[in-house]
Amino acid sequence: EVQLVESGGGLVKPGGSLRLSCEASGFTFSSYNMDWVRQAPGKGLEWVSSISSSSSYMYHADAVKGRFTISRDNAKKSLFLQMNSLRVEDTAVYYCARDPPGVHGFDIWGRGTLVTVSS
Amino acid sequence: QSVLTQPPSVSAAPGQKVTISCSGSSSNIGQNYVSWYQQLPGTAPKLLISENNRRPSGIPDRFSGSKSDTSATLGITGLQTGDEADYYCGAWDSGLNAGVFGGGTKVTVL
Numbered sequence A: 001e002v003q004l005v006e007s008g009g010g011l012v013k014p015g016g017s018l019r020l021s022c023e024a025s026g027f028t029f030s031s032y033n034m035d036w037v038r039q040a041p042g043k044g045l046e047w048v049s050s051i052s053s054s055s056s057y058m059y060h061a062d063a064v065k066g067r068f069t070i071s072r073d074n075a076k077k078s079l080f081l082q083m084n085s086l087r088v089e090d091t092a093v094y095y096c097a098r099d100p101p102g103v104h105g106f107d108i109w110g111r112g113t114l115v116t117v118s119s
Numbered sequence B: 001q002s003v004l005t006q007p008p009s010v011s012a013a014p015g016q017k018v019t020i021s022c023s024g025s026s027s028n029i030g031q032n033y034v035s036w037y038q039q040l041p042g043t044a045p046k047l048l049i050s051e052n053n054r055r056p057s058g059i060p061d062r063f064s065g066s067k068s069d070t071s072a073t074l075g076i077t078g079l080q081t082g083d084e085a086d087y088y089c090g091a092w093d094s095g096l097n098a099g100v101f102g103g104g105t106k107v108t109v110l
Helices: none
Strands: A003-007 A010-012 A018-025 A033-039 A045-051 A058-060 A068-073 A078-083 A092-099 A113-117 B009-012 B018-023 B034-039 B046-049 B063-068 B071-076 B085-093 B098-101 B105-109
Touching (some): A003 A092, A018 A033, A018 A113, A033 A068, A045 A068, A058 A068, B034 B071, B071 B085
Antiparallel strands (some): A003 A018, A045 A058, B018 B071, B034 B085, B063 B071
């Protein structure tokens, strides 16, 4: 079964750090671009970051640029999001999503992991 | 404010048709594929349409997508109560080098 499972969310104070992970199974992970998308409580979807299949290209939304870093380990079929200098407005459910090359259409989504930034 | 513009809500009776518009610009919809997602309450988004008009395996043909210039449209025919959800359009923006979404449209079955 094709599956993405996120982990690493939790409660953190403003200015703190978290590292999210996404474990893939059921498909050739190294053949796909991967993305993080977040959704604040009661709000719409917001694209966060994208990484190409071989990590040649990485992109981040302006809202997180300089604070978040996307990375991946193809040998371990895992995607990561290192989040530093967290702000209250980063509170959201973070989804990882599979992104077939050339399409930028997210065909597989994980269930998400909740990040809460609060003092 | 979202880069792609969608109406906040649409509604229709069971069995009827609804369309959801998604308006963008030359740097996103104008030169890249549009995708559509359905998000049922309390669940992760699900891909409905990719590459402007392609339905993934398992998506009923009641759902259709189209694109013209800098706008795209999602159509849902034979509306069912199970179609009540939030729907989002998305694309890559080559000017921003970023993914962009619409603000979402809530579909209500009357």
